[in-house]
Amino acid sequence: MRTSIATVSLSGSLTEKLTAASRAGFDGVEIFENDLLASPLTPEEIRARCADLGLTIDLYQPMRDIEAVPEAEFARNLRRARHKFELMRRLGTDTVLVCSSVSPLAEDDDTLAAAQLSQLADLAQEFGVRVAYEALAWGRHVSTYEHAWRIVETADHPALGTCLDSFHILSRSSDPEDLKGIADIPGEKIFYLQLADAPLLAMDVLQWSRHYRCFPGQGGFDVAGLVRHVLSTGYDGPLSLEVFNDVFRQAEAGPTAIDAHRSLLVLQEAVGVLEPPAPVVPTGIAFAELVTPDAEPVSALLGALGFARTARHRTKPVDLWQQGEARILVNTGPALRRDGTALAAIGLESPDPEGAARRAEALLAPVLPRRRTLEDAPLDAVAAPDGTELFFCARTTPELPGWHADFTDAAAQLPAGTGVQRIDHLALTQPWHHFDEATLFHRSVLGLQAQESVDVADPYGLLRSRAVTTPDGSVRIALSVGAAPSEDGAHAQHIALATEDVVTAARGFRKSGGQLLRMPANYYDDLAARFAFTEDELATYQDLGILYDRDAGGEFRHCYTRTVGRVFFELVQRDGDYRGYGAQNAPVRLAAQHTAKGLTGG
Amino acid sequence: MRTSIATVSLSGSLTEKLTAASRAGFDGVEIFENDLLASPLTPEEIRARCADLGLTIDLYQPMRDIEAVPEAEFARNLRRARHKFELMRRLGTDTVLVCSSVSPLAEDDDTLAAAQLSQLADLAQEFGVRVAYEALAWGRHVSTYEHAWRIVETADHPALGTCLDSFHILSRSSDPEDLKGIADIPGEKIFYLQLADAPLLAMDVLQWSRHYRCFPGQGGFDVAGLVRHVLSTGYDGPLSLEVFNDVFRQAEAGPTAIDAHRSLLVLQEAVGVLEPPAPVVPTGIAFAELVTPDAEPVSALLGALGFARTARHRTKPVDLWQQGEARILVNTGPALRRDGTALAAIGLESPDPEGAARRAEALLAPVLPRRRTLEDAPLDAVAAPDGTELFFCARTTPELPGWHADFTDAAAQLPAGTGVQRIDHLALTQPWHHFDEATLFHRSVLGLQAQESVDVADPYGLLRSRAVTTPDGSVRIALSVGAAPSEDGAHAQHIALATEDVVTAARGFRKSGGQLLRMPANYYDDLAARFAFTEDELATYQDLGILYDRDAGGEFRHCYTRTVGRVFFELVQRDGDYRGYGAQNAPVRLAAQHTAKGLTGG
Structure with missing residues (x-):
């Protein structure tokens, strides 16, 4: 299918955005009005630039607060619309997005809404323009796709159709039942399909929409499920991304556009309209x-x-x-x-x-x-x-x-070793702006599975951490990112080594001159309060700086070497079916690393 | 009143936090358990450090998931509690915070909760410890202060009281009626009072609490109103700040602690228990x-x-x-x-x-x-x-x-001038981490009033902007901050100059060799769609780069000079009772500044 992206989803000037979208392989763009207003290029120059870049302009957006208003107000709206239709002719784009009204002037009157949208479509037709009417999740009277479609159906105008937006639909309900109404819309009346994912947050939907949208597969929505419903109608327009995200606004447009386009490729694979080479899961x-x-x-x-x-x-x-x-x-x-x-x-x-x-x-x-x-x-x-x-x-x-x-x-004599069996996991701090991208990359490109993300308190900021793994745990990579870029930069990486007996491994390491990261005595006092260890066991753990965690499946014991450059090592012992990475202990470990840094002046 | 702050409210190691709290003038601290666990200091050393710094340890916190559980589980909880009471004796602190349970094991049984809390208080008494029971807003069965108090009242134990927390109370209801129950609690049974403010967000209360709390006066809660209710009971414990905030976690502890302490001074002034020199509003x-x-x-x-x-x-x-x-x-x-x-x-x-x-x-x-x-x-x-x-x-x-x-x-001949009458406003970009602090500072120290904060889209990130003013507009300062620290740093500052006729001023400026920032033609095309300007008017505005805005009170016309270092000038004409700063036009202006920067290579 054709792929498209709204310019608002990328950072920079309009020309930077267009260039990034083209390089990432998108077929088209939605031009967001504010990006056009702020551009020094004329509409004709923007049209030519897009043509040079091999991009079609699939949508101009948005027009707001048009319908179901008193007559004098509607006359002003038509005047405004005529300007925009003229602009669209210069841009060479034929579809405009009209969002359901949030104006206090709007009346709860579907008949009036349909009549005025029909008048708008009459005017649009003179300019060769189609109007795609979309329900905003926070629209004053029209906030569901079914409602928007009923109004479009009532108006029954060839230049008026509906626009479906995965955010506005899935933010209101994740019940698959609520998507079944999509099949009742004729595909040729779905003029456009905008896609965004979002993490599952319980917050005001307007704020959620404006700041936290992300690309399909990076959030918690079943975007693929929605797209399957839409495709069943015969819809053959583009799959288009419209994502408002505070992080993407600051990130470089080039990598964001590639990340965005990858999300649409993966989505098309999920709904069965594209068949990239199959995933080869590492072993x-x-x-x-x-x-x-x-x-x-x-x-x-x-x-x-x-x-x-x-x-x-x-x-x-x-x-x-x-x-x-x-x-x-x-x-x-x-x-x-x-x-x-x-x-x-x-x-x-x-x-x-x-x-x-x-x-x-x-x-x-x-x-x-x-x-x-x-x-x-x-x-x-x-x-x-x-x-x-x-x-x-x-x-x-x-x-x-x-x-x-x-x-x-090499000539080396194999030493006895300390019982290290293999690499348990690799932990990689991600550059800011690239955390959600990293998760989607590891899932889609490598065929790994993402676990839940967890927050970890570092003394100097909050870290978010998420592991991607094979089902059998043969490959485990823990990705993490700070809450915001920091100069200090928690840029550490580490290699965790699996042992069957971390105490023996730690002792062997120390005997060979290795230094283990010391953990505070207060931590062991707390372990004593929480679990029934013998005093000897606790003394051993404290002596070696071994941390302890358990989950429903099993136990985890782990300790740390000092850091060289960005890198340190961890010795771990997993017992039973423990699935985690000791995140519970990370604040104590991070504080100990800060202390060690202070002590050695590095 | 005595002032206190929870160590979790500040960034850094435990000793950094204690030092910052002491330097900022706090009388005491709450020790947050994770800060203690992560510290290399023994409890005795922490106690001594606090004494050296002139800080009392007013609270140890938190103990979780204690009450209303099956007998075997409660026995384990008592064992854990004994460890912590022993620890508190070493720390030299006599009050522990117990949060209402969120455990799936907890039963909805107030009698059981009261009985078990009473047993806990028996044990606490042996160690000279008092238990302060607090309702978490998301507690499984106990989530309101009235409910927590009923359980404490039922238990009727001298070592058991309640802890009130402004976040947990005001996040559930802002209705002053709902605070009246506080007066029914005897002051001596309120063992502790924790204060935090928060912006008014419609989001999951747990996430809201963990990431967005702020100091009193920086958010939208009526913290002073709540404190007045508490003081009416005869409560004479400390006013203590417990603030979880992603930004503060990254900020330096020293300035944050001063900001925190200032918030409590202003709060005490508001409730009438402290009388600092009165505000002197600038003219x-x-x-x-x-x-x-x-x-x-x-x-x-x-x-x-x-x-x-x-x-x-x-x-x-x-x-x-x-x-x-x-x-x-x-x-x-x-x-x-x-x-x-x-x-x-x-x-x-x-x-x-x-x-x-x-x-x-x-x-x-x-x-x-x-x-x-x-x-x-x-x-x-x-x-x-x-x-x-x-x-x-x-x-x-x-x-x-x-x-x-x-x-x-000086010898200068006074020139004719361009009609500038005075400084309309100053716009200052704030360093990241210091935006909420800046607003509270200007309000409390200078006696200015804060307007609503607005989001402004810069091509390379989102800006938040908030003005502080005198009621008559004689002093106006617009504070802004980026969504996250950026290397580029939108560090611009500007001086806006008031004129009665911005067209004349702009022409005079240009005639004298000044260069005005050019705005894109698309912007004027959009103005034509939105407002009924004559073509001549629009042509003049476009020629001079004048932007236009209006609000309910009046109109605003403004244009910009080029930037020298971090500074540029704005010429503005306010007509009627226009209250804003042209924020609507800021994205276009910011994009034009980025373009100009690109063109001149600077």
């Missing part, structure tokens, strides 16, 4: 790759954690450190991002790396140049929204992943 | 002072605007530019803030400068060193939250303000 974490200007601190940390340097890349300054199924690459070569030590790439074990890459590309993930030399195995890679490189790795045999062939064995 | 803007590293661009702009350099300061590199009653000081001497050209100070004409300064100091405004030399007139000054210096100036005669004596007459 494990092949490796995590750190880039660092100085391998020494990271190597010391990995050594103490019981990792051995088992191989070196044939052609690049990259070492492989390994313990059990946990593999960490340490890259001291030139890298894109060199703000100290950082987690730059993740290898995902994939049953079909090429298929995974094809899907990623179809869903607009930036494809990275393959890492390969003459002897290298080819590795398909794409960039996640935070810039992390994601490699899709074959697993030719359980013991020897395909990417492993790039490495020569 | 006009004596001057606006620009600091600049290079006087040339500003002088050129002022010259073209029809100002004349009429005087020079006796001892400082400060020029006075004047036209009508509008006076602009241009300061090229060393200044605190030198990020290019900026509005650094405002002179407020005051009927009692010393009284105004005394009130400002009593309300914790930072008092600045007086500007004076041997020959200077003394000028009392304080700093506003955004760092702007506010001078209180006597007006000895209408023609010759007191501060004017510092200046010698």
Whole structure:
């Protein structure tokens, strides 16, 4: 289907918005009136710019407070409308959005509304314009799509149809029953379809609408369900995004437009009108790759954690450190991002790396140049929204992943290790503006599932955190973001290592010279109040800085190393079917990290 | 009355919070459990730190999900409580907050709740602790203060009382009738009083409570009305602030604590238990002072605007530019803030400068060193939250303000001018984190009145704007803030100059070589659709970049100069009783400023 986006959904000047929409692959745009008013381009120049960019202008919007008003007021409204229809002719667009009135002058009189909308449509017809009448969720008398359609049906005018908006419909009711009336509308009378998702918030609907809309799949609405109803009518207009969002208003238009277009591709797949390459769900974490200007601190940390340097890349300054199924690459070569030590790439074990890459590309993930030399195995890679490189790795045999062939064995003696079995999860702080995008990306491109998002109190601000995982937990990535951009920037990333016995692992780490993050005594006093630990157990946990959590499924014990650059490690022990990440303990851990930072002056 | 603040209201580590509370003049604190858990200090050390800082620990909080549960669960709760009472003994605090249960285990059984709370109070008594039972607005069975009090009354235990919280009470009902039940509670059974304000939002009360609370006077609640009811009972405990706010969590603790304490001083004045020096409402803007590293661009702009350099300061590199009653000081001497050209100070004409300064100091405004030399007139000054210096100036005669004596007459010939009569308003962008504080500051310290806040769409983000004024409009200051901190920073400030005829003023400005900000043709096309202007009128407005607005009271015409540093000028013509600032036109103006910036490469 054709895709479109309202200019109000993107940030910047009108020309920035148009350029971003075109580059992201949209077929058309809705021109939001205020964007036109603020533009130095004439309507003819805007029309030409759109044509150059391969964009149609699918809608001009909005006209407000038109219908069901006293005659003198309606005469003024028609005068205003004539100006706008003339403008639309210059713009070369043929559909105008008319929102149901919120004016105190509007009367609760459907017959009057239909008669005046019919007069408006008469005038519109002279200019070759169609009027799409939409019920605002907070319209004074008309606030449901059924009501708007009844008025359109009564008017029975060829230039008058209805516009359906997923926000206005789904914000009033999430009951699928309430969508069935859509099937009663002839598809050719649905002149337009505007789509937005939104988180499920219990708040004033006007504020909700103006500040918190998001792209389909980023919120809690069943937008796909609604679109299926609309398509069943024979509607063949564009799928168009109209999103008012405080965050998007500040974000760069380019990435937002790509994010927006991806949401429509995923939506079309969900409703069965588009068939991108199928998702290839990863089966494990092949490796995590750190880039660092100085391998020494990271190597010391990995050594103490019981990792051995088992191989070196044939052609690049990259070492492989390994313990059990946990593999960490340490890259001291030139890298894109060199703000100290950082987690730059993740290898995902994939049953079909090429298929995974094809899907990623179809869903607009930036494809990275393959890492390969003459002897290298080819590795398909794409960039996640935070810039992390994601490699899709074959697993030719359980013991020897395909990417492993790039490495020569190093001379290292395999040490005893500390019992680390594999990477439990990766935790990545997302740049502000890109949190909802990151979740949708990981879900749609990688086929991961998103868990509930949780708020975590850092001493210097609130963090929002959300995990994306495979159903079996073989891949777990915890995404987080601050409540607002901060200079300090909680930009930490961490690698959590799974053990069967965190006490043994922590002791082994410390014995090898590793330093564990100390947790405050008050925390253990509180544990004693909440749970029936023996004194010995608690003393051990306190000595090692081990934190404890439980949920309905099981238990979680975890502790932390110091931070190198942006990166630190966590040792975790999951027992039973514990599903979380110790979020309950995050405020204490974050405070301890701030304290440690203060103490070491870094 | 004694003042207190919950540590959760401030940002940072526990010791940072305590230090900030002490410096701001609070008598005590509530220790929020998570702050204690995350602190490396032992309870004894926290107690000692508080004593050193002159702070009492007035409350430990919260204990949750205690009452009206099955016997086995209650036994576990008592075990947990014993731990916490022991902890409180070490802390040296004697009151604990118990919130009404939200547990799914809790039963709707007041008799059981009273019996179990009574048992809890028995245990508390052994430790010298009092239990303050509070109804959470979203409590499972107990959600009103009357209900919590009935249970406390039934239990009839000397160590059990109630805690009243303005958020939990006023978020449920703003009807003064609903507060009358407070008078039925004996004051000695009100063990604690927690205060928070909040903006009037229609949203889920739990989210509202956790993210949007603010200090009394910064929101929409009648907190003073509630406090009057509480004081009528004979309550003599502290007034304590418990505020959960996403912005405060990120802001520096020091300024937030001062802001918080000021809110309690103003509150005590409102309920008649404190009498700071009375407000001295300013009667006009004596001057606006620009600091600049290079006087040339500003002088050129002022010259073209029809100002004349009429005087020079006796001892400082400060020029006075004047036209009508509008006076602009241009300061090229060393200044605190030198990020290019900026509005650094405002002179407020005051009927009692010393009284105004005394009130400002009593309300914790930072008092600045007086500007004076041997020959200077003394000028009392304080700093506003955004760092702007506010001078209180006597007006000895209408023609010759007191501060004017510092200046010698310059040789300038008075030019004809462009008809500027006075400063209409000053518009100041506030640093993020300080918007609510700024409004309360200007209201309470300067005695100005706050108008409604409005949202304004900038192409690169949303701005919130709120004006503070005298009733007669002689002083108008428009405060604004971005939706989030941005690197770009919409840090502009502007000086709006009142004229009786903006067309003449704009023409005069241009004739003298001034450049007016061009507005897009589309804007004038829209004006033609909305209003019945003649073509000539519209052509004139378009030629000069004049914008138009009207409200119920009158009309507003305004246009803009280019920006120097952070500062630009606006020429305005108010007709009738127009009360606004042309906010309707701000998006177009902001977009035009972005375009102009792009064109000139700056």
